[in-house]
Structures are given as structure tokens and as C-alpha cells.
Amino acid sequence: MLRQVGPFVGEAFGVLADNRTRSFLTILGLIIGVAAVIAIQILGKGMAGAVTGVLGSLNDRSFYLFPNQQQADFTKASFTVADIDKVHAAVPNIVVAFPAGYVARVVTAGHEHARLGISDASDVAFARVPLIFGRNLSHDDVASAAHVCVITNVAFKRLFPAGNDPVGSSLRIGERRYVVIGVEGPPTQGILPIKFGGDISIPYTTYEHDFLRSRPLFAAQFIVADVSQIAQTEAAVKAYLRTLKAGRSEYQTFDRKTFSSSIDGIFAALTLVVTLIGAVSLVVAGIGIMNIMLVSVTERTREIGVRKAIGATSFQVLAQFFIEALLLSLVGCGIGLVIGVGVGWLVDRFALVAISGVVPSLPWLQSIAIAVGFATIVTLVFGTYPAYRAARLDPIEALRYE
Template sequence: MNYSNLFKIALRAIFSNKMRSFLTALGIIIGVASVITMLAIGQGSKRSIQANISEMGSNMIMISPGADMRGGVRQDPSAMQTLRIADYEAISTECSYVKAVSPTVNSSGQWIYGNNNTQSTIYGVNRDYLEIRQLSVDDGEMFTDADIKASAKVCVLGQTVVGYLFPDGADPVGKVVRFGSIPFRVVGVLKKKGYNSMGMDQDNLVLAPYTTVMKRILAQTYLSGINCSAITEGVTEKATAEITTLLRRNHKLKEATDQTEADADDFNIRSQEELSSMMNSTTNMLTILLGCVAGISLVVGGIGIMNIMYVSVTERTREIGLRMSVGARGIDILNQFLIEAILLSVTGGVIGVLLGVGASYAVKAFAHWPIYIELWSIIMSFAVCTFTGVFFGWYPAKKAAQLDPIEAIRYE
């Protein structure tokens, strides 16, 4: 018996029991749609987090003071004074894998303009800070190197601060605002960035020359931190190692010898690459979990196919006996029921793919969750449902092929 006849027989058997065939395929439809939708949500979340990290500066390196032990008590890192201007200058001139570096000092307080006020943080930085943090000036200009050298009382406002201090929509550039009792002339306004993946408002800040903040606000000579940007994301580890070696040398920290242990670093270095790797591993695990949970419905759908095929073999036992008595071989009966199972699973797979894609976009439209449909998720889901049809349809088909023709004809 050729395959075209087997295909026609299988189609006839499916259409003769339309409702049963639909309910059988429904398990596959739901399984495939669930897998595609869950993977789309997982991949969308991953890409959204990666985009937010990139907006913060994917190749950014953050150096902060390290905690120290004094009299057996571990000190607060923020109170340590291990980072100096000399460290920033050394990184800027000596590190070959670093393309931008900025010292950072900060202080939180009240900003006032006329009758309006708001709480925000002033960050003392240099011009490289814009490149490191992926910021840009939307109106006016960034303060100059001459402003830094002169410790000028100038600042660049974030959009959130502008909204609170100038609710009437007035142009803040050229206006004088106060941080506590200290006046600052506004020279620019930053372009809006919105909230990051951690829910932090990236526009609620004010930038000023680091020399101004150190001398006129904090009255300190040490730095709160140093922000750097590696040449590319791929050399972040090399840049980190280079900075570590330089700072250990500048801070005169002893290396390990045969008799003594190495001095512990009095600074901490963190990179966005570490955060990105951590978030990627978390979202990958979440995506796998979602896919596995959705994949269970595919297995359930496969069991449904096996169950229905068993029923079909039992119902058509006499038909199988008649076919065998007129010359049909066991392999023909096996192929007939296998084709039937594969048709059910493939049809369910096609409908499931369409439903899964539609459900993914519905989630995006109504729940406003980020989604991203990978081509491999569609191919994998379709391949799995086809394999499911073959795997769960094979045993009932094999049972049908092994029936004794005489016993099958006598079956009631």
C-alpha cells in the first residue's frame, strides 16, 4: 500500500471523528502556544534588562573605597578615604584599556528656585561622566574644564529636578538655583532617560564640577568613587585588572611573599559586565523554568494522542483484521496509525504556533510586558510536537500492526 492511500485513510479517520480529533489536538495546541508565549516573555525580559544595563553604560567600571579593619571593627566603606585625586589622574594617564574616567563625589539635599523646591543628589564629576553613563545634554551645554579648574558654581540639571523647580515650563538655562544656601548657575539640562531596570529615576540628579562639590559643599580632599569606561565591553576584565594593579601600587599595598600574605585591597571594583552576567543567568534560568512548565502541557498533549490512538485501535480492530486479510502488511498498519498521530500533532503544532504568536503580542498589548519571539522557539516547539506525535503514536500503532488477522476479524 502506497503512502498516498495511507494518508487518505488517516485523513478519513480523523474527519470521521472531528470533535474527538480536535480535543486530541487541543493538548498539543495549548502546549505549543504556552511554550512560545512563555519563551517570548522570558526573552523579552532578558532583552529589556540588557537594554537598561546598556543605557547605564555596559562597559562601565565603578571603583569605590573598600572597608577597613580598625581595632577589630570593620569600618563603613563610605567613611573611608582611600581614593584620591592622584588615583583618578593615574588611571586617566596610565591605563591603556580605559577610554574615559571621572572622579565622583556626591551630596544629597534640598534644591530651591523661587517658591519651588525638591530633594535631589548633586554629583561632582568631570566631562567624561556623560560618556561613561550614556548621558547627553538636551538644552544648554556641559560645564567646561575651566569651570572644573576654577571650582565654578555651575550645574547641569536632570529632567526630574527641572520638573519640580520649573513647573511652569520656563527655560532653566541661565537661572540661579540654590543647593541649601549655595547658589548654582544652571548651564545645561540633561536629556530624559527615565527609570532603569531597578526602578531608579535616572533623571533625579544634578551634575556639577567635582572640585566645586569637594571644596564648597563637602569640604573634603578624598573621592567617594571613580567611574571609568573600558574601550569596549570585551576588554572590561583587562581594564579592571589594570586598574587593580595601578591602585595597589599607588596605595603601597604589599604583595604576597613566602613569609607574608598580601595586603587586602582597600578599594572595591565592580563592572556592569558582572551585573549583566548575573542578570542574564537569572533571566536564562527563569526562561528555562517557564519553558519547562509550558513543556509539561506538550507531554500531556502527547499522552492524549496515545490515549486516543489506543481507543482508535480498539474501535477499528475488525477493520485492521480485514485489511490484513486482503494483503495489508504489519508495516502498512503501523504507518497508517503513525501518519494519523503525526497529522494530529502537526496540525495542532501549526495552530499552536499561530496561537502562541498571537498570545505573545496580546501580552505585550494588554499587560505591557516586553516580549521577543525567537525563531528557534517556534522551530523547537514544532519539532517537539512532531516528535511527540511519533513517540506517543508509535506504541498504539505497533500494537495494531501486531494484531492477529483472524482474532481481529472475530473481535466484537
């Protein structure tokens, strides 16, 4: 089979090379279409990677609980620390539940001061940013409501510009002092300016006492034991709290999957739109290829007559023109592939990496599959008819053609 096809390929290359400008213009639409589709695929993947990077600080095992914002009396849906404790006691699979608090305060360290966000945390291990100094919050810190804090690299640079190890020194927030026990390093991923929580993390027990007291809460954070059951746990928490509020309030939960899937949805829609535009340009390109193949068949009517007189079967003539169309498509899609991957790579490298810190891997196999797939489909749909016309030519008529 290959031996049969080989010379056709060489011949087809010759024909295409003889009509270089025409061939190039013919496949231009194909180049643009394939390049657009592949570039957007790569960008979509890069975006997904960037989102994952941004969400690096959000733990898989945790979810947030909020009152549903579309309800008549939002303020009535607030809950207290005591409510959360009841939920914790009633719903299985919860390791720890605590208020998700955030306040902005002026923080002072020696002569340096800055307005920073303060939030609470538990000692249960998060996939956090590695520390450059000190340690994370411990169980004892939480149990004893210790006045200690872990600070982010941002806070470290603002409050300790000299860059010395600050562990053991204390920060002043209002009238209270907190001993620095740990400093986070610069994040390796997820540099988008979205951060869950503030730059100063203190034990949630301490936070409840110092900032919350018995004020109503509008958010709580839960950490589950079995992540595969997280959806059921979220449902149970909402149901329990609703019962606790006598069915008058609605709640919603929010985990990493909810967040990333909503962003993924946006990119999926974007990818779909660009892919559709690409598909339209591929149809246009296919019609161009069909047109040029019909011209080629007409121009070479006499040649087809000679081939048939010599003894070529209709199928062999069909194969020749089909391979020519296929080659045209493959070259177009190949160039489109290179351009698409190139553009995708450049945008990934210089735009997405800068904001997310994630270097995405190029989906080579997928891109090649797209290019070859499009080439095959375009050829099958638009190359068959001209090849069929060539194969059906009457040799006597064809030989007489001038």
C-alpha cells in the same frame, strides 16, 4: 513521497474530526504545555529587553569601583581623589577616573524648590538621553571646575513647571549657584525608577571641590578607551588599589555586563523552571496521545485488516497511524503556539512596555521551532508504539475482529 502521504493526511483529518471532543481533550495537555513554554520564552526575552532598557543610562565604556563589602574593616578600604588619580596614572586604558558621588540636597530655582540628587559627571561622551535644551558638559567645564549643571527631565519639571527654556538661569544648592547649561528630554527607554546618578549633574572637578573636599570615597567611576579590554582594566585597577592599601583591603568592580548578567541569570532560572513544568505536561500529554492512538488502533482493527488484505504493506499502515499521531500533535502544538505567543505578547505589550518603554519583537521563528520540535518529539516518542502495533496486526485476525 508527498503523493504517498497526502491522502493519509486527509484521512487522518477525517478521523480526528469525527472524534472532535476526544481529539481536543487529548491535545489539551499539549496545548497548555506548549503555550506555557512559549509564553515564558517570550516573557524572558521581554524581561531581558526591559533590563537593557533600564540600563540604558549605564554606559558600556564605564565601570564602578567599590570596596568589597565582605571585609573586616570596610572603612579602611575607602580611598581618596588622590588615590584615584594614582590609579589613573598607573593603569592603561583609562580615559578618565573620578569619584562617583551622590548627595541629596534641596535645590532652589526662583520660587520653586525640591529635594534632588546631585551627582558628578565627566565630559566624556555617554550614551545619554538626548537634550531638549542647551548642551552637555564640556572639557572646559571639567578643567575649570565650572559651576554649571545638566538637569534631567524630572528635575526640569519640578524646578521649571512653566516649561520655558531654563538654559542660563541658575540653581541654588546651599550657598552655591550653578548655571543650567542643558536639559535632558524624557527618557525613550529605561523608565524603571533606577537611575545611576542624581537629577543634577555637575562636573566632577566641581563636585570634588564643593561636596567632597578630602573626605574618603566609597565609589569611583572609570571610563575606558577600549571596551573590549574592560575586564582586564577592572582587574588591573583592583590589583593596583589593593597594592596601594598594602594588601589589607579588597575591591570589587561593577559594569553594565555584570549587572545585566546577574539579572539575566534570574530570568534564566525562572525560564528553566517553567520550561521544566511545560516539559512535564508534554510528557503527560504524550501519554494521552499514546493512549488515544492505541484506542484508535483497536477500534479500527477491522479497517487495518481490510487495508492489509487489499495490499497495504506494514510500513504503509505504520505511516498512516504515525501521521495521525503527528497531525494530532501538530494541531495541539499549533494551538499552543498561538495561545503562547498571544499571552506573551499581551503581557509584553501591557506590562513590560509600561515599565521599560521597550517594545520587544516577538520571537516568532523560535516559537514555531519550539512548537514543531515538541510536536515531533512527542509523536516520535509516543506515536511510534501504537503505529507499530497497528502495522504488526495479523490481517486474518484483524478481519475477524468485531
